[in-house]
Every structure is written in C-alpha cells, then in structure tokens.
Amino acid sequence: MKNVALIGFESTGKSSLFNLLTRSSVSDERNFRGSSIICREKSLENGQVKLIDTPGIRYKSDNTTTELALSALQRSDTVVVVMRATDAFSEWEKLTPLLQRSHQQVAIVLTFADKVIAGLEQIIRVLRESAQVPVMALDVRRASEEGLQLLLRLIEQAGQPGSLAYVSNNSVPVLNISTHSPQQTWFEHPQAGPLLALIAVGLLFAVPVWAAWYFSSLLQPLVEVTAIHPIESVLSQSPTLLQALLTGSYGLISLGIYSFIWAFPAVLFMAFSVAIAEDSGIKERIIFALDPWLCRIGLNGTDMIPLLSGFGCNVVAVFQTRSCSRCSRQNCISTIAFGAACSYQTGATLSLFSAAGHPALFAPYLLLLFITGCVHTRLWKNRSVENTERLEMAPGWLQWPRWRALRWSVKNSFSQFLLQAMPLFLIICVIGSLLDYLAIIDAISHALAPVAAFFHLPAEVLPGIIFSLIRKDGLMVLNQDSGALIQTLTLSQLILLVWIASTLMACLVTVLIIAREVSWRFAARLAAKQAVSSLVIAMAITLIFT
Known part of the structure; x- marks a missing residue:
C-alpha cells in the first residue's frame, strides 16, 4: 500500500x-x-x-x-x-x-x-x-x-x-x-485581544459544559428509574460478588451507565463547540491572541483547545494534545491532569457543596484551581517555550462553519470517546468494585487515618478521596445519608477535602492514557509532581484556616 x-x-x-x-x-x-x-x-x-x-x-x-x-x-x-x-x-x-x-x-x-x-x-x-x-x-x-x-x-x-x-x-x-486579505478583528489588538480571547474561551467552555450538566441532570433520574433500579431489583437475589460487579457503588451497570450519562454529553457538546471555533477561524485568532500570555507558564496558544476539552473529559483532552506543539505537549498534559476539572469532577463537586449547604463555594474553588494550575505548570514545566521562535504567518479567514465539517469533527471525537475511553472506564469500574467488595478501601482508609488527622480531616472522608483517585466522581460516596457526614465539616475542611480529592492525582483512566500516549516514566513523574503540588497547597490551606 x-x-x-x-x-x-x-x-x-x-x-x-x-x-x-x-x-x-x-x-x-x-x-x-x-x-x-x-x-x-x-x-x-x-x-x-x-x-x-x-x-x-x-x-x-x-x-x-x-x-x-x-x-x-x-x-x-x-x-x-x-x-x-x-x-x-x-x-x-x-x-x-x-x-x-x-x-x-x-x-x-x-x-x-x-x-x-x-x-x-x-x-x-x-x-x-x-x-x-x-x-x-x-x-x-x-x-x-x-x-x-x-x-x-x-x-x-x-x-x-x-x-x-x-x-x-x-x-x-x-x-x-x-x-483577499483576512478580516481584521479585535483579537489582533495587542491589549484588548488577549482579554477578548479569554472571554471567548470562557464562552466556549461555559456554554457546552453548562448545557451538558443540565442535560445530564435531567437524564439521570429517568435512566435510574427506567433502567438501573429495575436491573438492581432483578439482580437483588444474585450472588453478592455479581451484585458488586454489576450494580454496586462502582458496578458496570450502575456507575458505567452513570458515567456515560455525565461524560458523553460533555464530550459531545465540547466537541461541537470546538468544531465551530475551528471551522469558523475563531480558534486560530484565540491561539494567536493568548500565545504571549501562555508562553510565560510553559504553554502556547495551541494548547488552549485541549485544555478546554479537559473540562469535558480529561481522557479526550489528552488525546487532543496530539495537535500541540512538540515543545509544549507534556506541559499541556500536566496542566490538564492538575487543573482541568472534568465533567465528573465538576458534577461531584457541585453535588458535594450543595449537599453540605454551601453551593457558593464552587466559584472560589474553581478560581483556586485555575491559579494553582498556572503556578503548578510554571514550576514543573519540562522545557521552556518562551524563546520558541514563531513562524510569521498571516491569520486565517473568519467564515461561517459548515455543517459537514462540524459533523465530521464531532463524529471523530465521539469515536475516540466510545472506542478508546469508555473501555478503560468500564475496566476501572471492575477494579473499583473488586476493591470495594474485598474491603481493601476500608483497610487503606484505616491505615491513612493519621494522615487525615494531620490535615484536620476525619478518617470517615478518606473513602471519598481514595475512590476519587480511581474516578473523579468518587467523592459522590460521601453523599450517603443525604450528606450527613459532610454537613458536619467546617468550610475549610470542606474545601480541603474537595481540593485533595480533585488534585492529588488525575483519575486512573487519565493516568493510564497518559502512560500509553507518552510513557510510563512520564506518567509516574507527572503523578509524583502533582501529588507534591497538591499536598503543599493543602498544607498551606490547613495552616491558614486552622
């Protein structure tokens, strides 16, 4: 051939x-x-x-x-x-x-x-x-x-x-x-351009993520009533191991379907948003406008699109870093793993704050994640892109996006998610179910109780942190009994709990994808650096607020 x-x-x-x-x-x-x-x-x-x-x-x-x-x-x-x-x-x-x-x-x-x-x-x-x-x-x-x-x-x-x-x-x-010459816009303005690009990036992220969250929140109760609960009822008399694997807290049917409900709309809507930006030419203007700012922390303008996708699904975002510049790809992956709150993490965090009676904490939490994510990338960057010489190229044209191009782009993102990400999600469900069934999670929680005490956290919250290392919606296990446990936490303990669960390590699926995309050595180094950054900031929060 x-x-x-x-x-x-x-x-x-x-x-x-x-x-x-x-x-x-x-x-x-x-x-x-x-x-x-x-x-x-x-x-x-x-x-x-x-x-x-x-x-x-x-x-x-x-x-x-x-x-x-x-x-x-x-x-x-x-x-x-x-x-x-x-x-x-x-x-x-x-x-x-x-x-x-x-x-x-x-x-x-x-x-x-x-x-x-x-x-x-x-x-x-x-x-x-x-x-x-x-x-x-x-x-x-x-x-x-x-x-x-x-x-x-x-x-x-x-x-x-x-x-x-x-x-x-x-x-x-x-x-x-x-x-013909490409249109001149405010994106090319040296002062207003980056600010306008940030606003555009915010809209490209906020609109699809909000739409996905709203759609999933409507769909989840329907699926629970029509599919998950009937299946759980049918399997209620089956062996306990089979129940744990299929309908337990991390079962293939319960969590697998739940994961698809919350991840797929985010991936779909984010892919559609990014496709519109690409085919219309807005993406290129955003990249050029934000490039000088991002170079200061070890990234460049091209990295913005994978970073945006990370707020839908970190796994898909890691796939999209294939389009990044060779000198900044690893830095971009590091930023995604640390600071891009995926749809699972966003939903779980919103749910936890709401159950605790403090939904307003979500905004300062995102601000903290954004600031520390920039600092983390700057401190741990693998190589500098500040002096990377940019080829002088004329900007492209702004034009109405084509439906055919949008359809092709979304179809490709969907195929990546369905064929590459979902199988790993299901494997992780099996692993989590076995760990839960064998009470290994409880044993680890008991062993780590002194560490929780150091951060002034009760040992009862450790299962949520441990499960969040497997899946970022692992925090949802702390919603048991209508949030009775988390309602006993102070504001500083609540933020600290969510912070450690969110940033201590990327979810296991993302780590495995990073290892496959780059190398196991890089994935291990990235996880170690991320844990250091997360724990140092956690100690700072502990010292400041306790």
Missing part, C-alpha cells in the same frame, strides 16, 4: 483536505512507523493509498516534527505539500529546506483558491516550473466530486522534484497577483 503524507503549516486546510479525500474525519491516530510523531491515518476507498495527516507547523521547532515524519517515509511514498494560494510563495520558501532533505515524490495543493482575485494561474505556473512537480489549486470547502477526482489524479502523477529552488515574493516575475 502506498503512503501519502500531507505536510504544511497550520490553518492551511490540511485537515479539511484529509476529510475530503477520506470522505470522513474518523481516523486512527498513532505513532507513525515507530517514530514519536502522532499522525492521523486512514486508507482511501480504493484500498491502495493510506493517507497520513502530519501535525501542522506553527513554530520552527515543529519543523523537526515534520522532518521526523518525512524521514519515516519510504522513497516510494508521496508527499503532498499543502499551502494557501494567497501565501504560496512565502510558505514554499519556508518548506523548501524540509523537502530538500527528503527523497519522496512530491505534489503541491494550493488551498483557499477562492481568495485569489487574480493571478492564480501565474502562481501555479511559477511553482510548477520551480519545483518541477504537479500543482493544482482548489477551494476545499466547496470541492465537488470532480475536484476530488482531480486531486486523486494529482497524487498519482506526483514526481521527483527538481532543484527545489527558493521562490520568494521578491523574486516572482508576476506583477498582477491580487488576493
């Missing part, structure tokens, strides 16, 4: 081209040919071509990422260079050094052809003569079946490039090229 790799800068339409060629965005995301590079892969309908979408280039350090992916290709494979027609010469000038070190067949696709008012044929001619490879231009958003067939024919005609001479705007013998 022939491999065809798409390379190019971010926001050039690579992903849209990938979706067009594969007729879907549902794809495998994996380490490409044993390298450390995560690429999207999918075979075309003819079964003879495997399409590979390499990470988009935004920073000069990302050149290394693309170069590693290219080095994993064979000579018989093909590289499709994707560039914006409006900036074709400047992008070609930056990409030429990468292609000079490769030996694959090359073809060039110019996107955003509709943004070129005049001179498109001259652009194609100059590039074709310079690179000596086939070149075509199209508007990916409105490509027809005929355009798709021309694109497939272009890939078949890809050839060995010639001299790959530099082509710059100053050396092009074309005088009558005219293009």
Whole structure:
C-alpha cells in the first residue's frame, strides 16, 4: 500500500483536505512507523493509498516534527505539500529546506483558491516550473466530486522534484497577483485581544459544559428509574460478588451507565463547540491572541483547545494534545491532569457543596484551581517555550462553519470517546468494585487515618478521596445519608477535602492514557509532581484556616 503524507503549516486546510479525500474525519491516530510523531491515518476507498495527516507547523521547532515524519517515509511514498494560494510563495520558501532533505515524490495543493482575485494561474505556473512537480489549486470547502477526482489524479502523477529552488515574493516575475486579505478583528489588538480571547474561551467552555450538566441532570433520574433500579431489583437475589460487579457503588451497570450519562454529553457538546471555533477561524485568532500570555507558564496558544476539552473529559483532552506543539505537549498534559476539572469532577463537586449547604463555594474553588494550575505548570514545566521562535504567518479567514465539517469533527471525537475511553472506564469500574467488595478501601482508609488527622480531616472522608483517585466522581460516596457526614465539616475542611480529592492525582483512566500516549516514566513523574503540588497547597490551606 502506498503512503501519502500531507505536510504544511497550520490553518492551511490540511485537515479539511484529509476529510475530503477520506470522505470522513474518523481516523486512527498513532505513532507513525515507530517514530514519536502522532499522525492521523486512514486508507482511501480504493484500498491502495493510506493517507497520513502530519501535525501542522506553527513554530520552527515543529519543523523537526515534520522532518521526523518525512524521514519515516519510504522513497516510494508521496508527499503532498499543502499551502494557501494567497501565501504560496512565502510558505514554499519556508518548506523548501524540509523537502530538500527528503527523497519522496512530491505534489503541491494550493488551498483557499477562492481568495485569489487574480493571478492564480501565474502562481501555479511559477511553482510548477520551480519545483518541477504537479500543482493544482482548489477551494476545499466547496470541492465537488470532480475536484476530488482531480486531486486523486494529482497524487498519482506526483514526481521527483527538481532543484527545489527558493521562490520568494521578491523574486516572482508576476506583477498582477491580487488576493483577499483576512478580516481584521479585535483579537489582533495587542491589549484588548488577549482579554477578548479569554472571554471567548470562557464562552466556549461555559456554554457546552453548562448545557451538558443540565442535560445530564435531567437524564439521570429517568435512566435510574427506567433502567438501573429495575436491573438492581432483578439482580437483588444474585450472588453478592455479581451484585458488586454489576450494580454496586462502582458496578458496570450502575456507575458505567452513570458515567456515560455525565461524560458523553460533555464530550459531545465540547466537541461541537470546538468544531465551530475551528471551522469558523475563531480558534486560530484565540491561539494567536493568548500565545504571549501562555508562553510565560510553559504553554502556547495551541494548547488552549485541549485544555478546554479537559473540562469535558480529561481522557479526550489528552488525546487532543496530539495537535500541540512538540515543545509544549507534556506541559499541556500536566496542566490538564492538575487543573482541568472534568465533567465528573465538576458534577461531584457541585453535588458535594450543595449537599453540605454551601453551593457558593464552587466559584472560589474553581478560581483556586485555575491559579494553582498556572503556578503548578510554571514550576514543573519540562522545557521552556518562551524563546520558541514563531513562524510569521498571516491569520486565517473568519467564515461561517459548515455543517459537514462540524459533523465530521464531532463524529471523530465521539469515536475516540466510545472506542478508546469508555473501555478503560468500564475496566476501572471492575477494579473499583473488586476493591470495594474485598474491603481493601476500608483497610487503606484505616491505615491513612493519621494522615487525615494531620490535615484536620476525619478518617470517615478518606473513602471519598481514595475512590476519587480511581474516578473523579468518587467523592459522590460521601453523599450517603443525604450528606450527613459532610454537613458536619467546617468550610475549610470542606474545601480541603474537595481540593485533595480533585488534585492529588488525575483519575486512573487519565493516568493510564497518559502512560500509553507518552510513557510510563512520564506518567509516574507527572503523578509524583502533582501529588507534591497538591499536598503543599493543602498544607498551606490547613495552616491558614486552622
């Protein structure tokens, strides 16, 4: 099977081209040919071509990422260079050094052809003569079946490039090229831009999370009455081990269905929100606006989207860090694990504060989580991105999102959640049920009672903390007896309890996914650093309020 790799800068339409060629965005995301590079892969309908979408280039350090992916290709494979027609010469000038070190067949696709008012044929001619490879231009958003067939024919005609001479705007013998310029917005304003971007980020997070929480809160009682309670009644006379595994506090049916009810809407609505931001071009404006601020704590603007997804589901967010810059991905994962309150954690925290009679504590808790998350990332960052040289790229266009693109993007997120995250959720349900059935949790709680006393917490709250290490909704076990236990806690004890349960460690599913995505060593180091940060802040809370 022939491999065809798409390379190019971010926001050039690579992903849209990938979706067009594969007729879907549902794809495998994996380490490409044993390298450390995560690429999207999918075979075309003819079964003879495997399409590979390499990470988009935004920073000069990302050149290394693309170069590693290219080095994993064979000579018989093909590289499709994707560039914006409006900036074709400047992008070609930056990409030429990468292609000079490769030996694959090359073809060039110019996107955003509709943004070129005049001179498109001259652009194609100059590039074709310079690179000596086939070149075509199209508007990916409105490509027809005929355009798709021309694109497939272009890939078949890809050839060995010639001299790959530099082509710059100053050396092009074309005088009558005219293009549309991207709209200027307040996002580009040096002072107002970051603030506006923060507001946009807040809306992108708050609206879908609130909608998911509201939908789940309505759905949960219905599912309990129509499904969970009848099943529990049927299994009431079955062996106790079977009851524990299926309908116990962490049973496959009870917690498994409950987890799906609370996680799936958050994942779905967050995916829809992010897809709108991506296809409309707002995402790129937010990234550019927030980049200077995020660089100060070891992140960059691209990391905002996975961080947002973390408030829906940390597991899906870790998957989405595959799109992060190579120099900041581990920092982004660390921030997600520590400071992104997933839908389970959010729901459990709201439930606990409400049962204790102090729902107003949720806002200061989130503020504390945000501030300490920034400090944690800054202190433990693996490498600095402050001096990462950013490639000068023109901003993309703002446009109305397409339903087809939204549908494809949401479908891909749903597939990741259903096929990669949910199986691990169910495995954790089995583990939690066995630990509960064998009374191991009770034994651990008894052994850790002195530690709880150090933080001025009663030993009775330890099961909630321990279960929260398995699942972030583990705190819900403390809602027993209508919250009688937590109603006896002081405000400082209540905040401390929720803080430790939320931040001591990411949930077990997230830790396992991080280990699989990066390495077991990194996951262990991350868990240790997170525990240190959490306990140090917990001690500070104890000293201040007691």
